Amino acid sequence: MNTLKKLLLVTVLNLNLHVITSASNDNERKPYIVYMGEVREDIISLTNVHNNLLSEAIGDETLARTSKLHSYGRSINGFAARLLPRESKTIIAYKKGVISVFPNKVQRLLTTRSWDFLGFPEKVKRNNQIESNIIVALLDTGVWVESPSFNDDGFGPPPSKWKGKCATDGNFSACNNKVIGAQYFNLDSIEVPNENTPPVVDVDGHGTHTASTAAGISVKGASLYGIAEGTARGGVPSARIASYKVCWNVGCQDMDTLAGFDAAIADGVDIISVSLGGQPRSFFEDPIAIGSFHALKKGILTVCAAGNDGPYLGTVSNVAPWIFTVAASTTDRKFETDVKLGNGEKISGAAINTFTLKKEMYPLTNGEQAQNFSGDSYGNISACDYGTLSKNKVKGKIVYCLGKGGDSTINELGGAGTIMSMEYFEDVAFPTLTPGTYISVQDGLKIDNYINSTKSAQAVIYKSRTVNNINAPSVASFSSRGPQQLSPHILKPDITAPGANILAAYTKYSTLTGDVGDKRVVNYNVESGTSMACPHVSGAAAYVKSFHPNWSPAAIKSALMTTSNSMKIKAVGAELASGSGEINPIKALHPGxxxxxTNDNYISLLCKQGYNITDFIRLIGSKKKNCSDFPLARGADGxxxxxxxxxxxxxxxxxxxxxxxxxxxxxxxxxxxxxxxxxxxxxxxxxxxxxxxxxxxxxxxxxxxxxxxxxxxxxxxxxxxxxxxxxxxxxxxxxxxxxxxxx
Missing domain, CATH: 2.60.40.2310 (Immunoglobulin-like)
Incomplete structure (x- = not known):
């Protein structure tokens, strides 16, 4: 199922949580991350240091050995282990050399026409030789290397700076000369991969979608069943891709995410793209903030999604000042799916409906008329909840449901199609499992009134069509807004990029909707979210870096922000929604x-904000000793x-x-x-x-x-x-x- 659609369905159930946590039990061992700063060259074996610290904390060497889940040590010093809460709070947190100890949490996963809409045509000026040495890393759900977007014809061997690896399984390899690296991290083994599918492979589609948006090659004639047809391509088609699978069906665990950063930094990547996130936490207890800071020290820019909790204020994720935080915007293309009623009235909805119905009209009913009186269900009949409807009253009919999840029920009961009403985001089109569309609640009332006014209500749902979006670009309604509280005087999000209705590569190991009843396997799929906006900026940043390889992460970020296109903000939030504006990659090459x-500037800011970072300064490898050794962070923001x-x-x-x-x-x-x-x-x-x-x-x-x-x-x-x-x-x-x- 589409990632944003999953989140919206969760919102309806009042379960729209930023992070997933388990009930607290002081006698139960649970995963914690112990962060110890920079990898130190004077220590021969970090693993021994971690083991000794853990043994001392637990008091039992054998139990300590079985409790440890992973030692970070390529770029980041630390480890993950199963601990009792009292061990983490009263013992490890006070050991010399430890910066922070925090519980492992589970974060959530947060194109063709989009690049043209940005004024970034396929034949734009490129520095191809340097671009082919750029490595874009994605921390995501993995990648399906067999997608046409990752064909490596004409690519030479990986750049000499590449130190990464590719997971293999017998004769299977997840890589080629385009996707040069593929690793996976499942440190707590919370999910057992399908025995018929190599664990490194993307079985969700999200990672393949984001990777192809950032750096996929040009593929002409890409579409979703003829919808959104065009040339699919990434921002830097000649660049290489390194995939780090840190997200599974349950979500993206902190310890896996940090392991992905640890590996990517050491492997020699140039840009790290992270389309996941959660509720902002202290910078020293957030694996994305920690990992991206260590990436910064190596000259690597980290680009992150802002979150999908808009249009509400104060919902933005990934707010560390050294992260490039991306909001989502619309393009000049949107998808409409129309309904025609038996009385001749037409109602326009927003959906990705790939089906063409064969008849001119079908019987039309609603949840109340199709009620299953013999069932023992406590669900919402009007919403077509599972178990509330009679198969005999649904089969062969189009059903109107007051809600957004009815198509799976109607599909199972043999219905001809589903019309769903909701306070919907008209700038987002969700794929449907059956012939279907999403309409407004007001239009839903019209359909209900029509059904109740006649004994022979009829309707037909048309295949989706592409229409011009005259209001683009605008900030997508779902895109998270500022302000943020961790660094209140830093405006977040930083910038905006296309994130609504983006067509990009997909995996053969998932269906179009991800629903178990769906049989449609596609090479390209339409998805929405700041997850889709993030790789647009990752690709644009890689493009700028290919012309300015010696620029710092902050300089690349500044170039894209100060040359961005101003947006007319009709949605909630003004610059709290859009940041500096929408990216313009071509203008960013010559910002003037x-x-x-510098890294010291960031540390000075942390000092000004009151972080107790004496140990942090020492452990990240700085020659300075405490906050007084850094230049004073002047001004309101510092x-x-x-x-x-x-x-x-x-x-x-x-x-x-x-x-x-x-x-x-x-x-x-x-x-x-x-x-x-x-x-x-x-x-x-x-x-x-x-x-x-x-x-x-x-x-x-x-x-x-x-x-x-x-x-x-x-x-x-x-x-x-x-x-x-x-x-x-x-x-x-x-x-x-x-x-x-x-x-």
Missing amino acids: LVYDI LNYPSIHMHLKDQESDISAAFYRTLTNVGIGKSVYKARVKTPKGLSITVVPNILRFDKPYQKKSFKVILKGKFVREKSWYLSGSFVWGDSKHIVKTPVLVYRPSI
Whole structure:
């Protein structure tokens, strides 16, 4: 089943949890992760260090040996083990050399036309030789290497820097010269893979979809049963792919995710793409924040999905400042699936319906009329819950269901089709198991009234059609919004990319919907979510890196943010929904100026935020000893970030803050940039100085941004402005957002 659809169905049941946890039991051993910082060259065997620490904590060497699940040690120092809560809290957490101990949790999984829509055509200028040495790593559900999107014709051997491996099983290999690495991590053996399917293979489809979006080759004529036909391709078709399977049917366990980071960093990848996440946690208790920081130290940019809990505020995931956090937007293509009633009325819905019904009209009924009176079910009849309907009253008919899960029930009972009503996201089309469509609740009432007005109600559902979306680009309704609380003055998400109705490669080991009753196996599938937006930015970042291989992760991130296209935000959240705007990969090649950030800058920010990181500073390999040895993090946010965000406290209305920034000239020769400011009513933005003169490449110039003002309307909760630095060739855009909690 489509990943976003799964999440939406969970939401309906009021089980929309960010993470999955088990009931607490102080006498039950459960997996914990012990994080100890950087791999140290002066230690001969980290495994022995981990074993000794664990033995001391548990007090029984034999039990300690069986309790340990995994030693990280290629890029990240730490281990995973089954512990009692008291052992983790009172013993290990206070041992010298330990930064944090936290329980293992399970995170959740969070194209053709999309690249063209971004103004990034197939024949764009490329640096093919360097691009073929770029390695994009994906921490996901694995990959199906036999997809046409991963054909390796014309590819030479893997780059010499590659140190990874490929899981094999007899004559089977999960790799070729396009997908050069495939590993899997199932440290707690929570799921036994199908004995007929190599465990490294993608049996979900999510990982194959994201990998092909980031770096799949061009495949002409790709479609889903003729829907969304076009050329499927990734952002960097010549780049290599390394797959790290860390997600299984149960979700993505922290310890597996951290193992994926540990391996990918050591293997020599260039970009890490992570389309999974959960509720934000302390940076030292979040495997994605930990792994991405260690990746940063090796010059690797980590790109992450922002989450699918929109349009609600404060739902954004993956908020560490060194992560590139991606929101989802629409493209100019959407899918409509129409219903025609027997009275001639047409109703338009949103769905991926691959079926063509043979008759002009079919009998139409609803849950109440098809009720199974002899059953012993406590489900919702109107919603067509399992067991509530009579097979004799459903067979051969189209059934209207008040809810979003009726198609599996109607399919099992032999119905001709399903019409489902919901407070649906009109910018997302879900695949249906039967001939079906999703309509609004208001249109559902029309159908109910029609059914009750006649003894011979009829309807037909048409195959989905592609229509032009005149409102694109807009932030997808499901895309998670800021603000975030861990670094309140850092605007998250950072940027937006296409994530609604994206066609990309799929696996033969799953069906179109993932439902057990579905028999359709497809090479390409349509999916939606910030999971789909994330690899667009991963591909764009890899594209920029292929022209600027020596740029830091922060410089690449800045280039994409400051050259992004501004969006008209009609949805909830303004820049809290879109970040800097929608990516423009071509413009990002020549940004003119970038906001660069060093590792020390990030540590200085952590110090300013009050993290007790004396051990952390030492254990990540820094020569400095404590926070006082780092440069003072000046300004409201304390970081040289490509956006400016001021987060007021409750009931606060006066605005007064200073933000300090430094720009690096990545253009050629001398240049003069002048600042232009755009301000909303109630906010003053002053840039000092407002002219920057650069005499040579990589010269740095600093400036200050002063915010003054007041919320003039009692119920207003944000003020949105911006400033740009411009010369004769470049525009360097920086959004400014002031937010206050709703009163």
